[in-house]
Amino acid sequence: MDDNEAGRAELLLEAQDKAEKLFEEIGYRQLIVAGKGERELSDQIRDLAHEMFGIERFWHKRIVRAGPNTLHPYRVNPPDRLIAEDDIVFCDFGPLLEQWEADFGRTYVLGDDPVKHRLRDDLPVIFDAGRRYFQGRPDITGGQLFAEIQRLAGGAGWEIGATHAGHLVGEFPHERINGDDIEYYITTGSDEPMRRPDRAGRLCHWILEIHLVDRPRGFGGFYEALLDLG
Numbered sequence: 001m002d003d004n005e006a007g008r009a010e011l012l013l014e015a016q017d018k019a020e021k022l023f024e025e026i027g028y029r030q031l032i033v034a035g036k037g038e039r040e041l042s043d044q045i046r047d048l049a050h051e052m053f054g055i056e057r058f059w060h061k062r063i064v065r066a067g068p069n070t071l072h073p074y075r076v077n078p079p080d081r082l083i084a085e086d087d088i089v090f091c092d093f094g095p096l097l098e099q100w101e102a103d104f105g106r107t108y109v110l111g112d113d114p115v116k117h118r119l120r121d122d123l124p125v126i127f128d129a130g131r132r133y134f135q136g137r138p139d140i141t142g143g144q145l146f147a148e149i150q151r152l153a154g155g156a157g158w159e160i161g162a163t164h165a166g167h168l169v170g171e172f173p174h175e176r177i178n179g180d181d182i183e184y185y186i187t188t189g190s191d192e193p194m195r196r197p198d199r200a201g202r203l204c205h206w207i208l209e210i211h212l213v214d215r216p217r218g219f220g221g222f223y224e225a226l227l228d229l230g
Contacts, residue, residue, distance in 0.1 A: 005202065005203055008170070008202065008203075008205075009205070009229050011100045012100060012101075012102075012169070012170070012205060012226065012229055013226070013229055013230055014097070014100070015095070015097040015100040015101065015102040016102050016104065016225060016226050016229075016230065018052075018053050018095070018097055018102065019093065019095055019102035019103075019104035020104060020225075021052070022045070022048065022049055022052060022053070022093070022095070022104075023091070023104060023106050025048060025052060026045060026048070026091070027108070029048070031044055031045065031048070032083065032089050032108050032110070033083065033110075034082075034083050034084055034085045034087070034110060035082060035083065036082065036083050037080050037081070037082050037083070038064040038065060038066055038069065038080050038081055038082075038083070039064070039080045041064045041083070041089075041091075042062045042063075042064040042091075045062070045064070045091065045093065046058075046062060049093070049095055053095075053097065055095045055096065055097065056096075057095075057096045058093060058094050058095055058096060060074075060094040060103070062092075062093055062094075063090075063091065063092035063093070063105075064089065064090075064091050065078070065081075065089065065090055065222075066081050066082075066083045066084070066087045066088070066089045067081060067083075067084055067087050067088065067218070067219060068081075068218045068219065069081050070088055070089070070090055070213070070219050070220040070221060070222070071161060071213050071215065071218065071219065071220050072161075073161060073162040073163070073211065074092070074162065083110070084110075085110060085111060086110060086111035086112075086113055086116075087109075087110050087111070088107065088108070088109050088110075088113075088116045088119070088120065088219045088220075088221060089107070089108045089109075089110070090105060090106065090107040090108070090220075090221055090222040091105065091106060091108075092104075092105040092222055092224065093105075100170075101169050101170060103169055103207045103224060103225075104224060104225060105209065105222045105223055105224035105225075106222075106223060107119075107120045107123055107221035107222055107223060108120070115214065115217060116219060116221075119158065119212055119214060119219070119220070119221045120221050122156050122158065122212065123210050123212060123221050123222070123223035124223055125156075126149065126152045126153060126156065126210050126212070126223075127208060127210050127223050127224075127225070129152050130145065130148060130149050130152060130165070130208055130210070130227075131208065131227060133145065133148045134194070134208075134227060134228070138195060139193050139195070140193070140194055140195075141190060141191050141192060141193060141194060142166075142182075142183070142185055142186040142187055142190030142191075142192070142194055143187065143188050143189055143190045143191055145165065145166075145186050145194070145208075146164065146165050146186050146187050146188055146190070147188070149165045149186075149210065153210075153212055156212075158212040158213065158214060159212070159213050159214075159215060160211060160212070160213070161211035161212065161213035161220045161222075162209070162211045163187055163188075164185040164186055164187035164209070165186040165187070165208060165209050165210065165211075166185070166186040166206055166207045166208040166209045166224070166227060167184055167185050167186065167206070167207055167209075168184045168198070168204055168205065168206060168207075169205055169206065169207045169226070170198075170202070170204075170205055186206065186208065186209075194206060194228075195228075205226065205227075205228055205229060206226070206227040206228050207224055207225070207226060207227060208224060208225065208226075208227035209222070209223075209224040210222070210223045210224065
């Protein structure tokens with residue numbers, strides 16, 4: 001890796017490190033409580049990001065979802081919901097630190113429901129297994145990694161709640177991605193090697209997203225971070 005690419009990687013990792021500290025502070029300040037609305041919590045996290053790091057912009061919509069709203073994938077915009085006493089809640093934020101994108105998601109459980117706790121605890125396990133699968137296959141495609149994430153989720157007794165398991169990340173704005181640009185996603189039909197240069201000749205860097213759902217019980221959870229760095 002040349003100095004320029006090493007510098008890009010370092011800046012992406014610095015952005016993620018700040019996002020992780022932000023999410024740790026959410027727990028420390030006990031912001032996720034019953035009776036609070038999803039939008040209210042989202043605004044509080046936005047304000048906390050500004051307080052801690054001066055963050056003023058997010059490169060994708062801020063997501064806070066609780067209870068049955070956790071079943072919905074990113075593109076759906078369910079009505080605002082109050083967090084309940086025994087809820088599961090996930091947060092997905094994409095803060096911009098200077099021009100560098102972070103994309104970070106974590107799940108929190110209120111109460112003692114053992115199935116919700118198991119789902120929350122399975123998220124990082126499946127993430128780490130997916131990362132190891134990626135690391136061990138130099139020519140892996142997005143489609144192959146998505147198939148493995150589906151297999152891992154099914155083996156743990158869950159479904160995947162989205163049509164993809166991640167995407168490109170980088171300087172803002174990174175290569176614009178939409179539903180037609182399938183090669184920019186970790187999804188079925190994404191058949192280019194993930195380790196490749198982008199259109200500007202820079203190395204592609206990836207976010208891995210794990211969205212697990214239990215449809216019969218009506219809830220899900222979410223976990224995301226950098227796949228190929230860190």
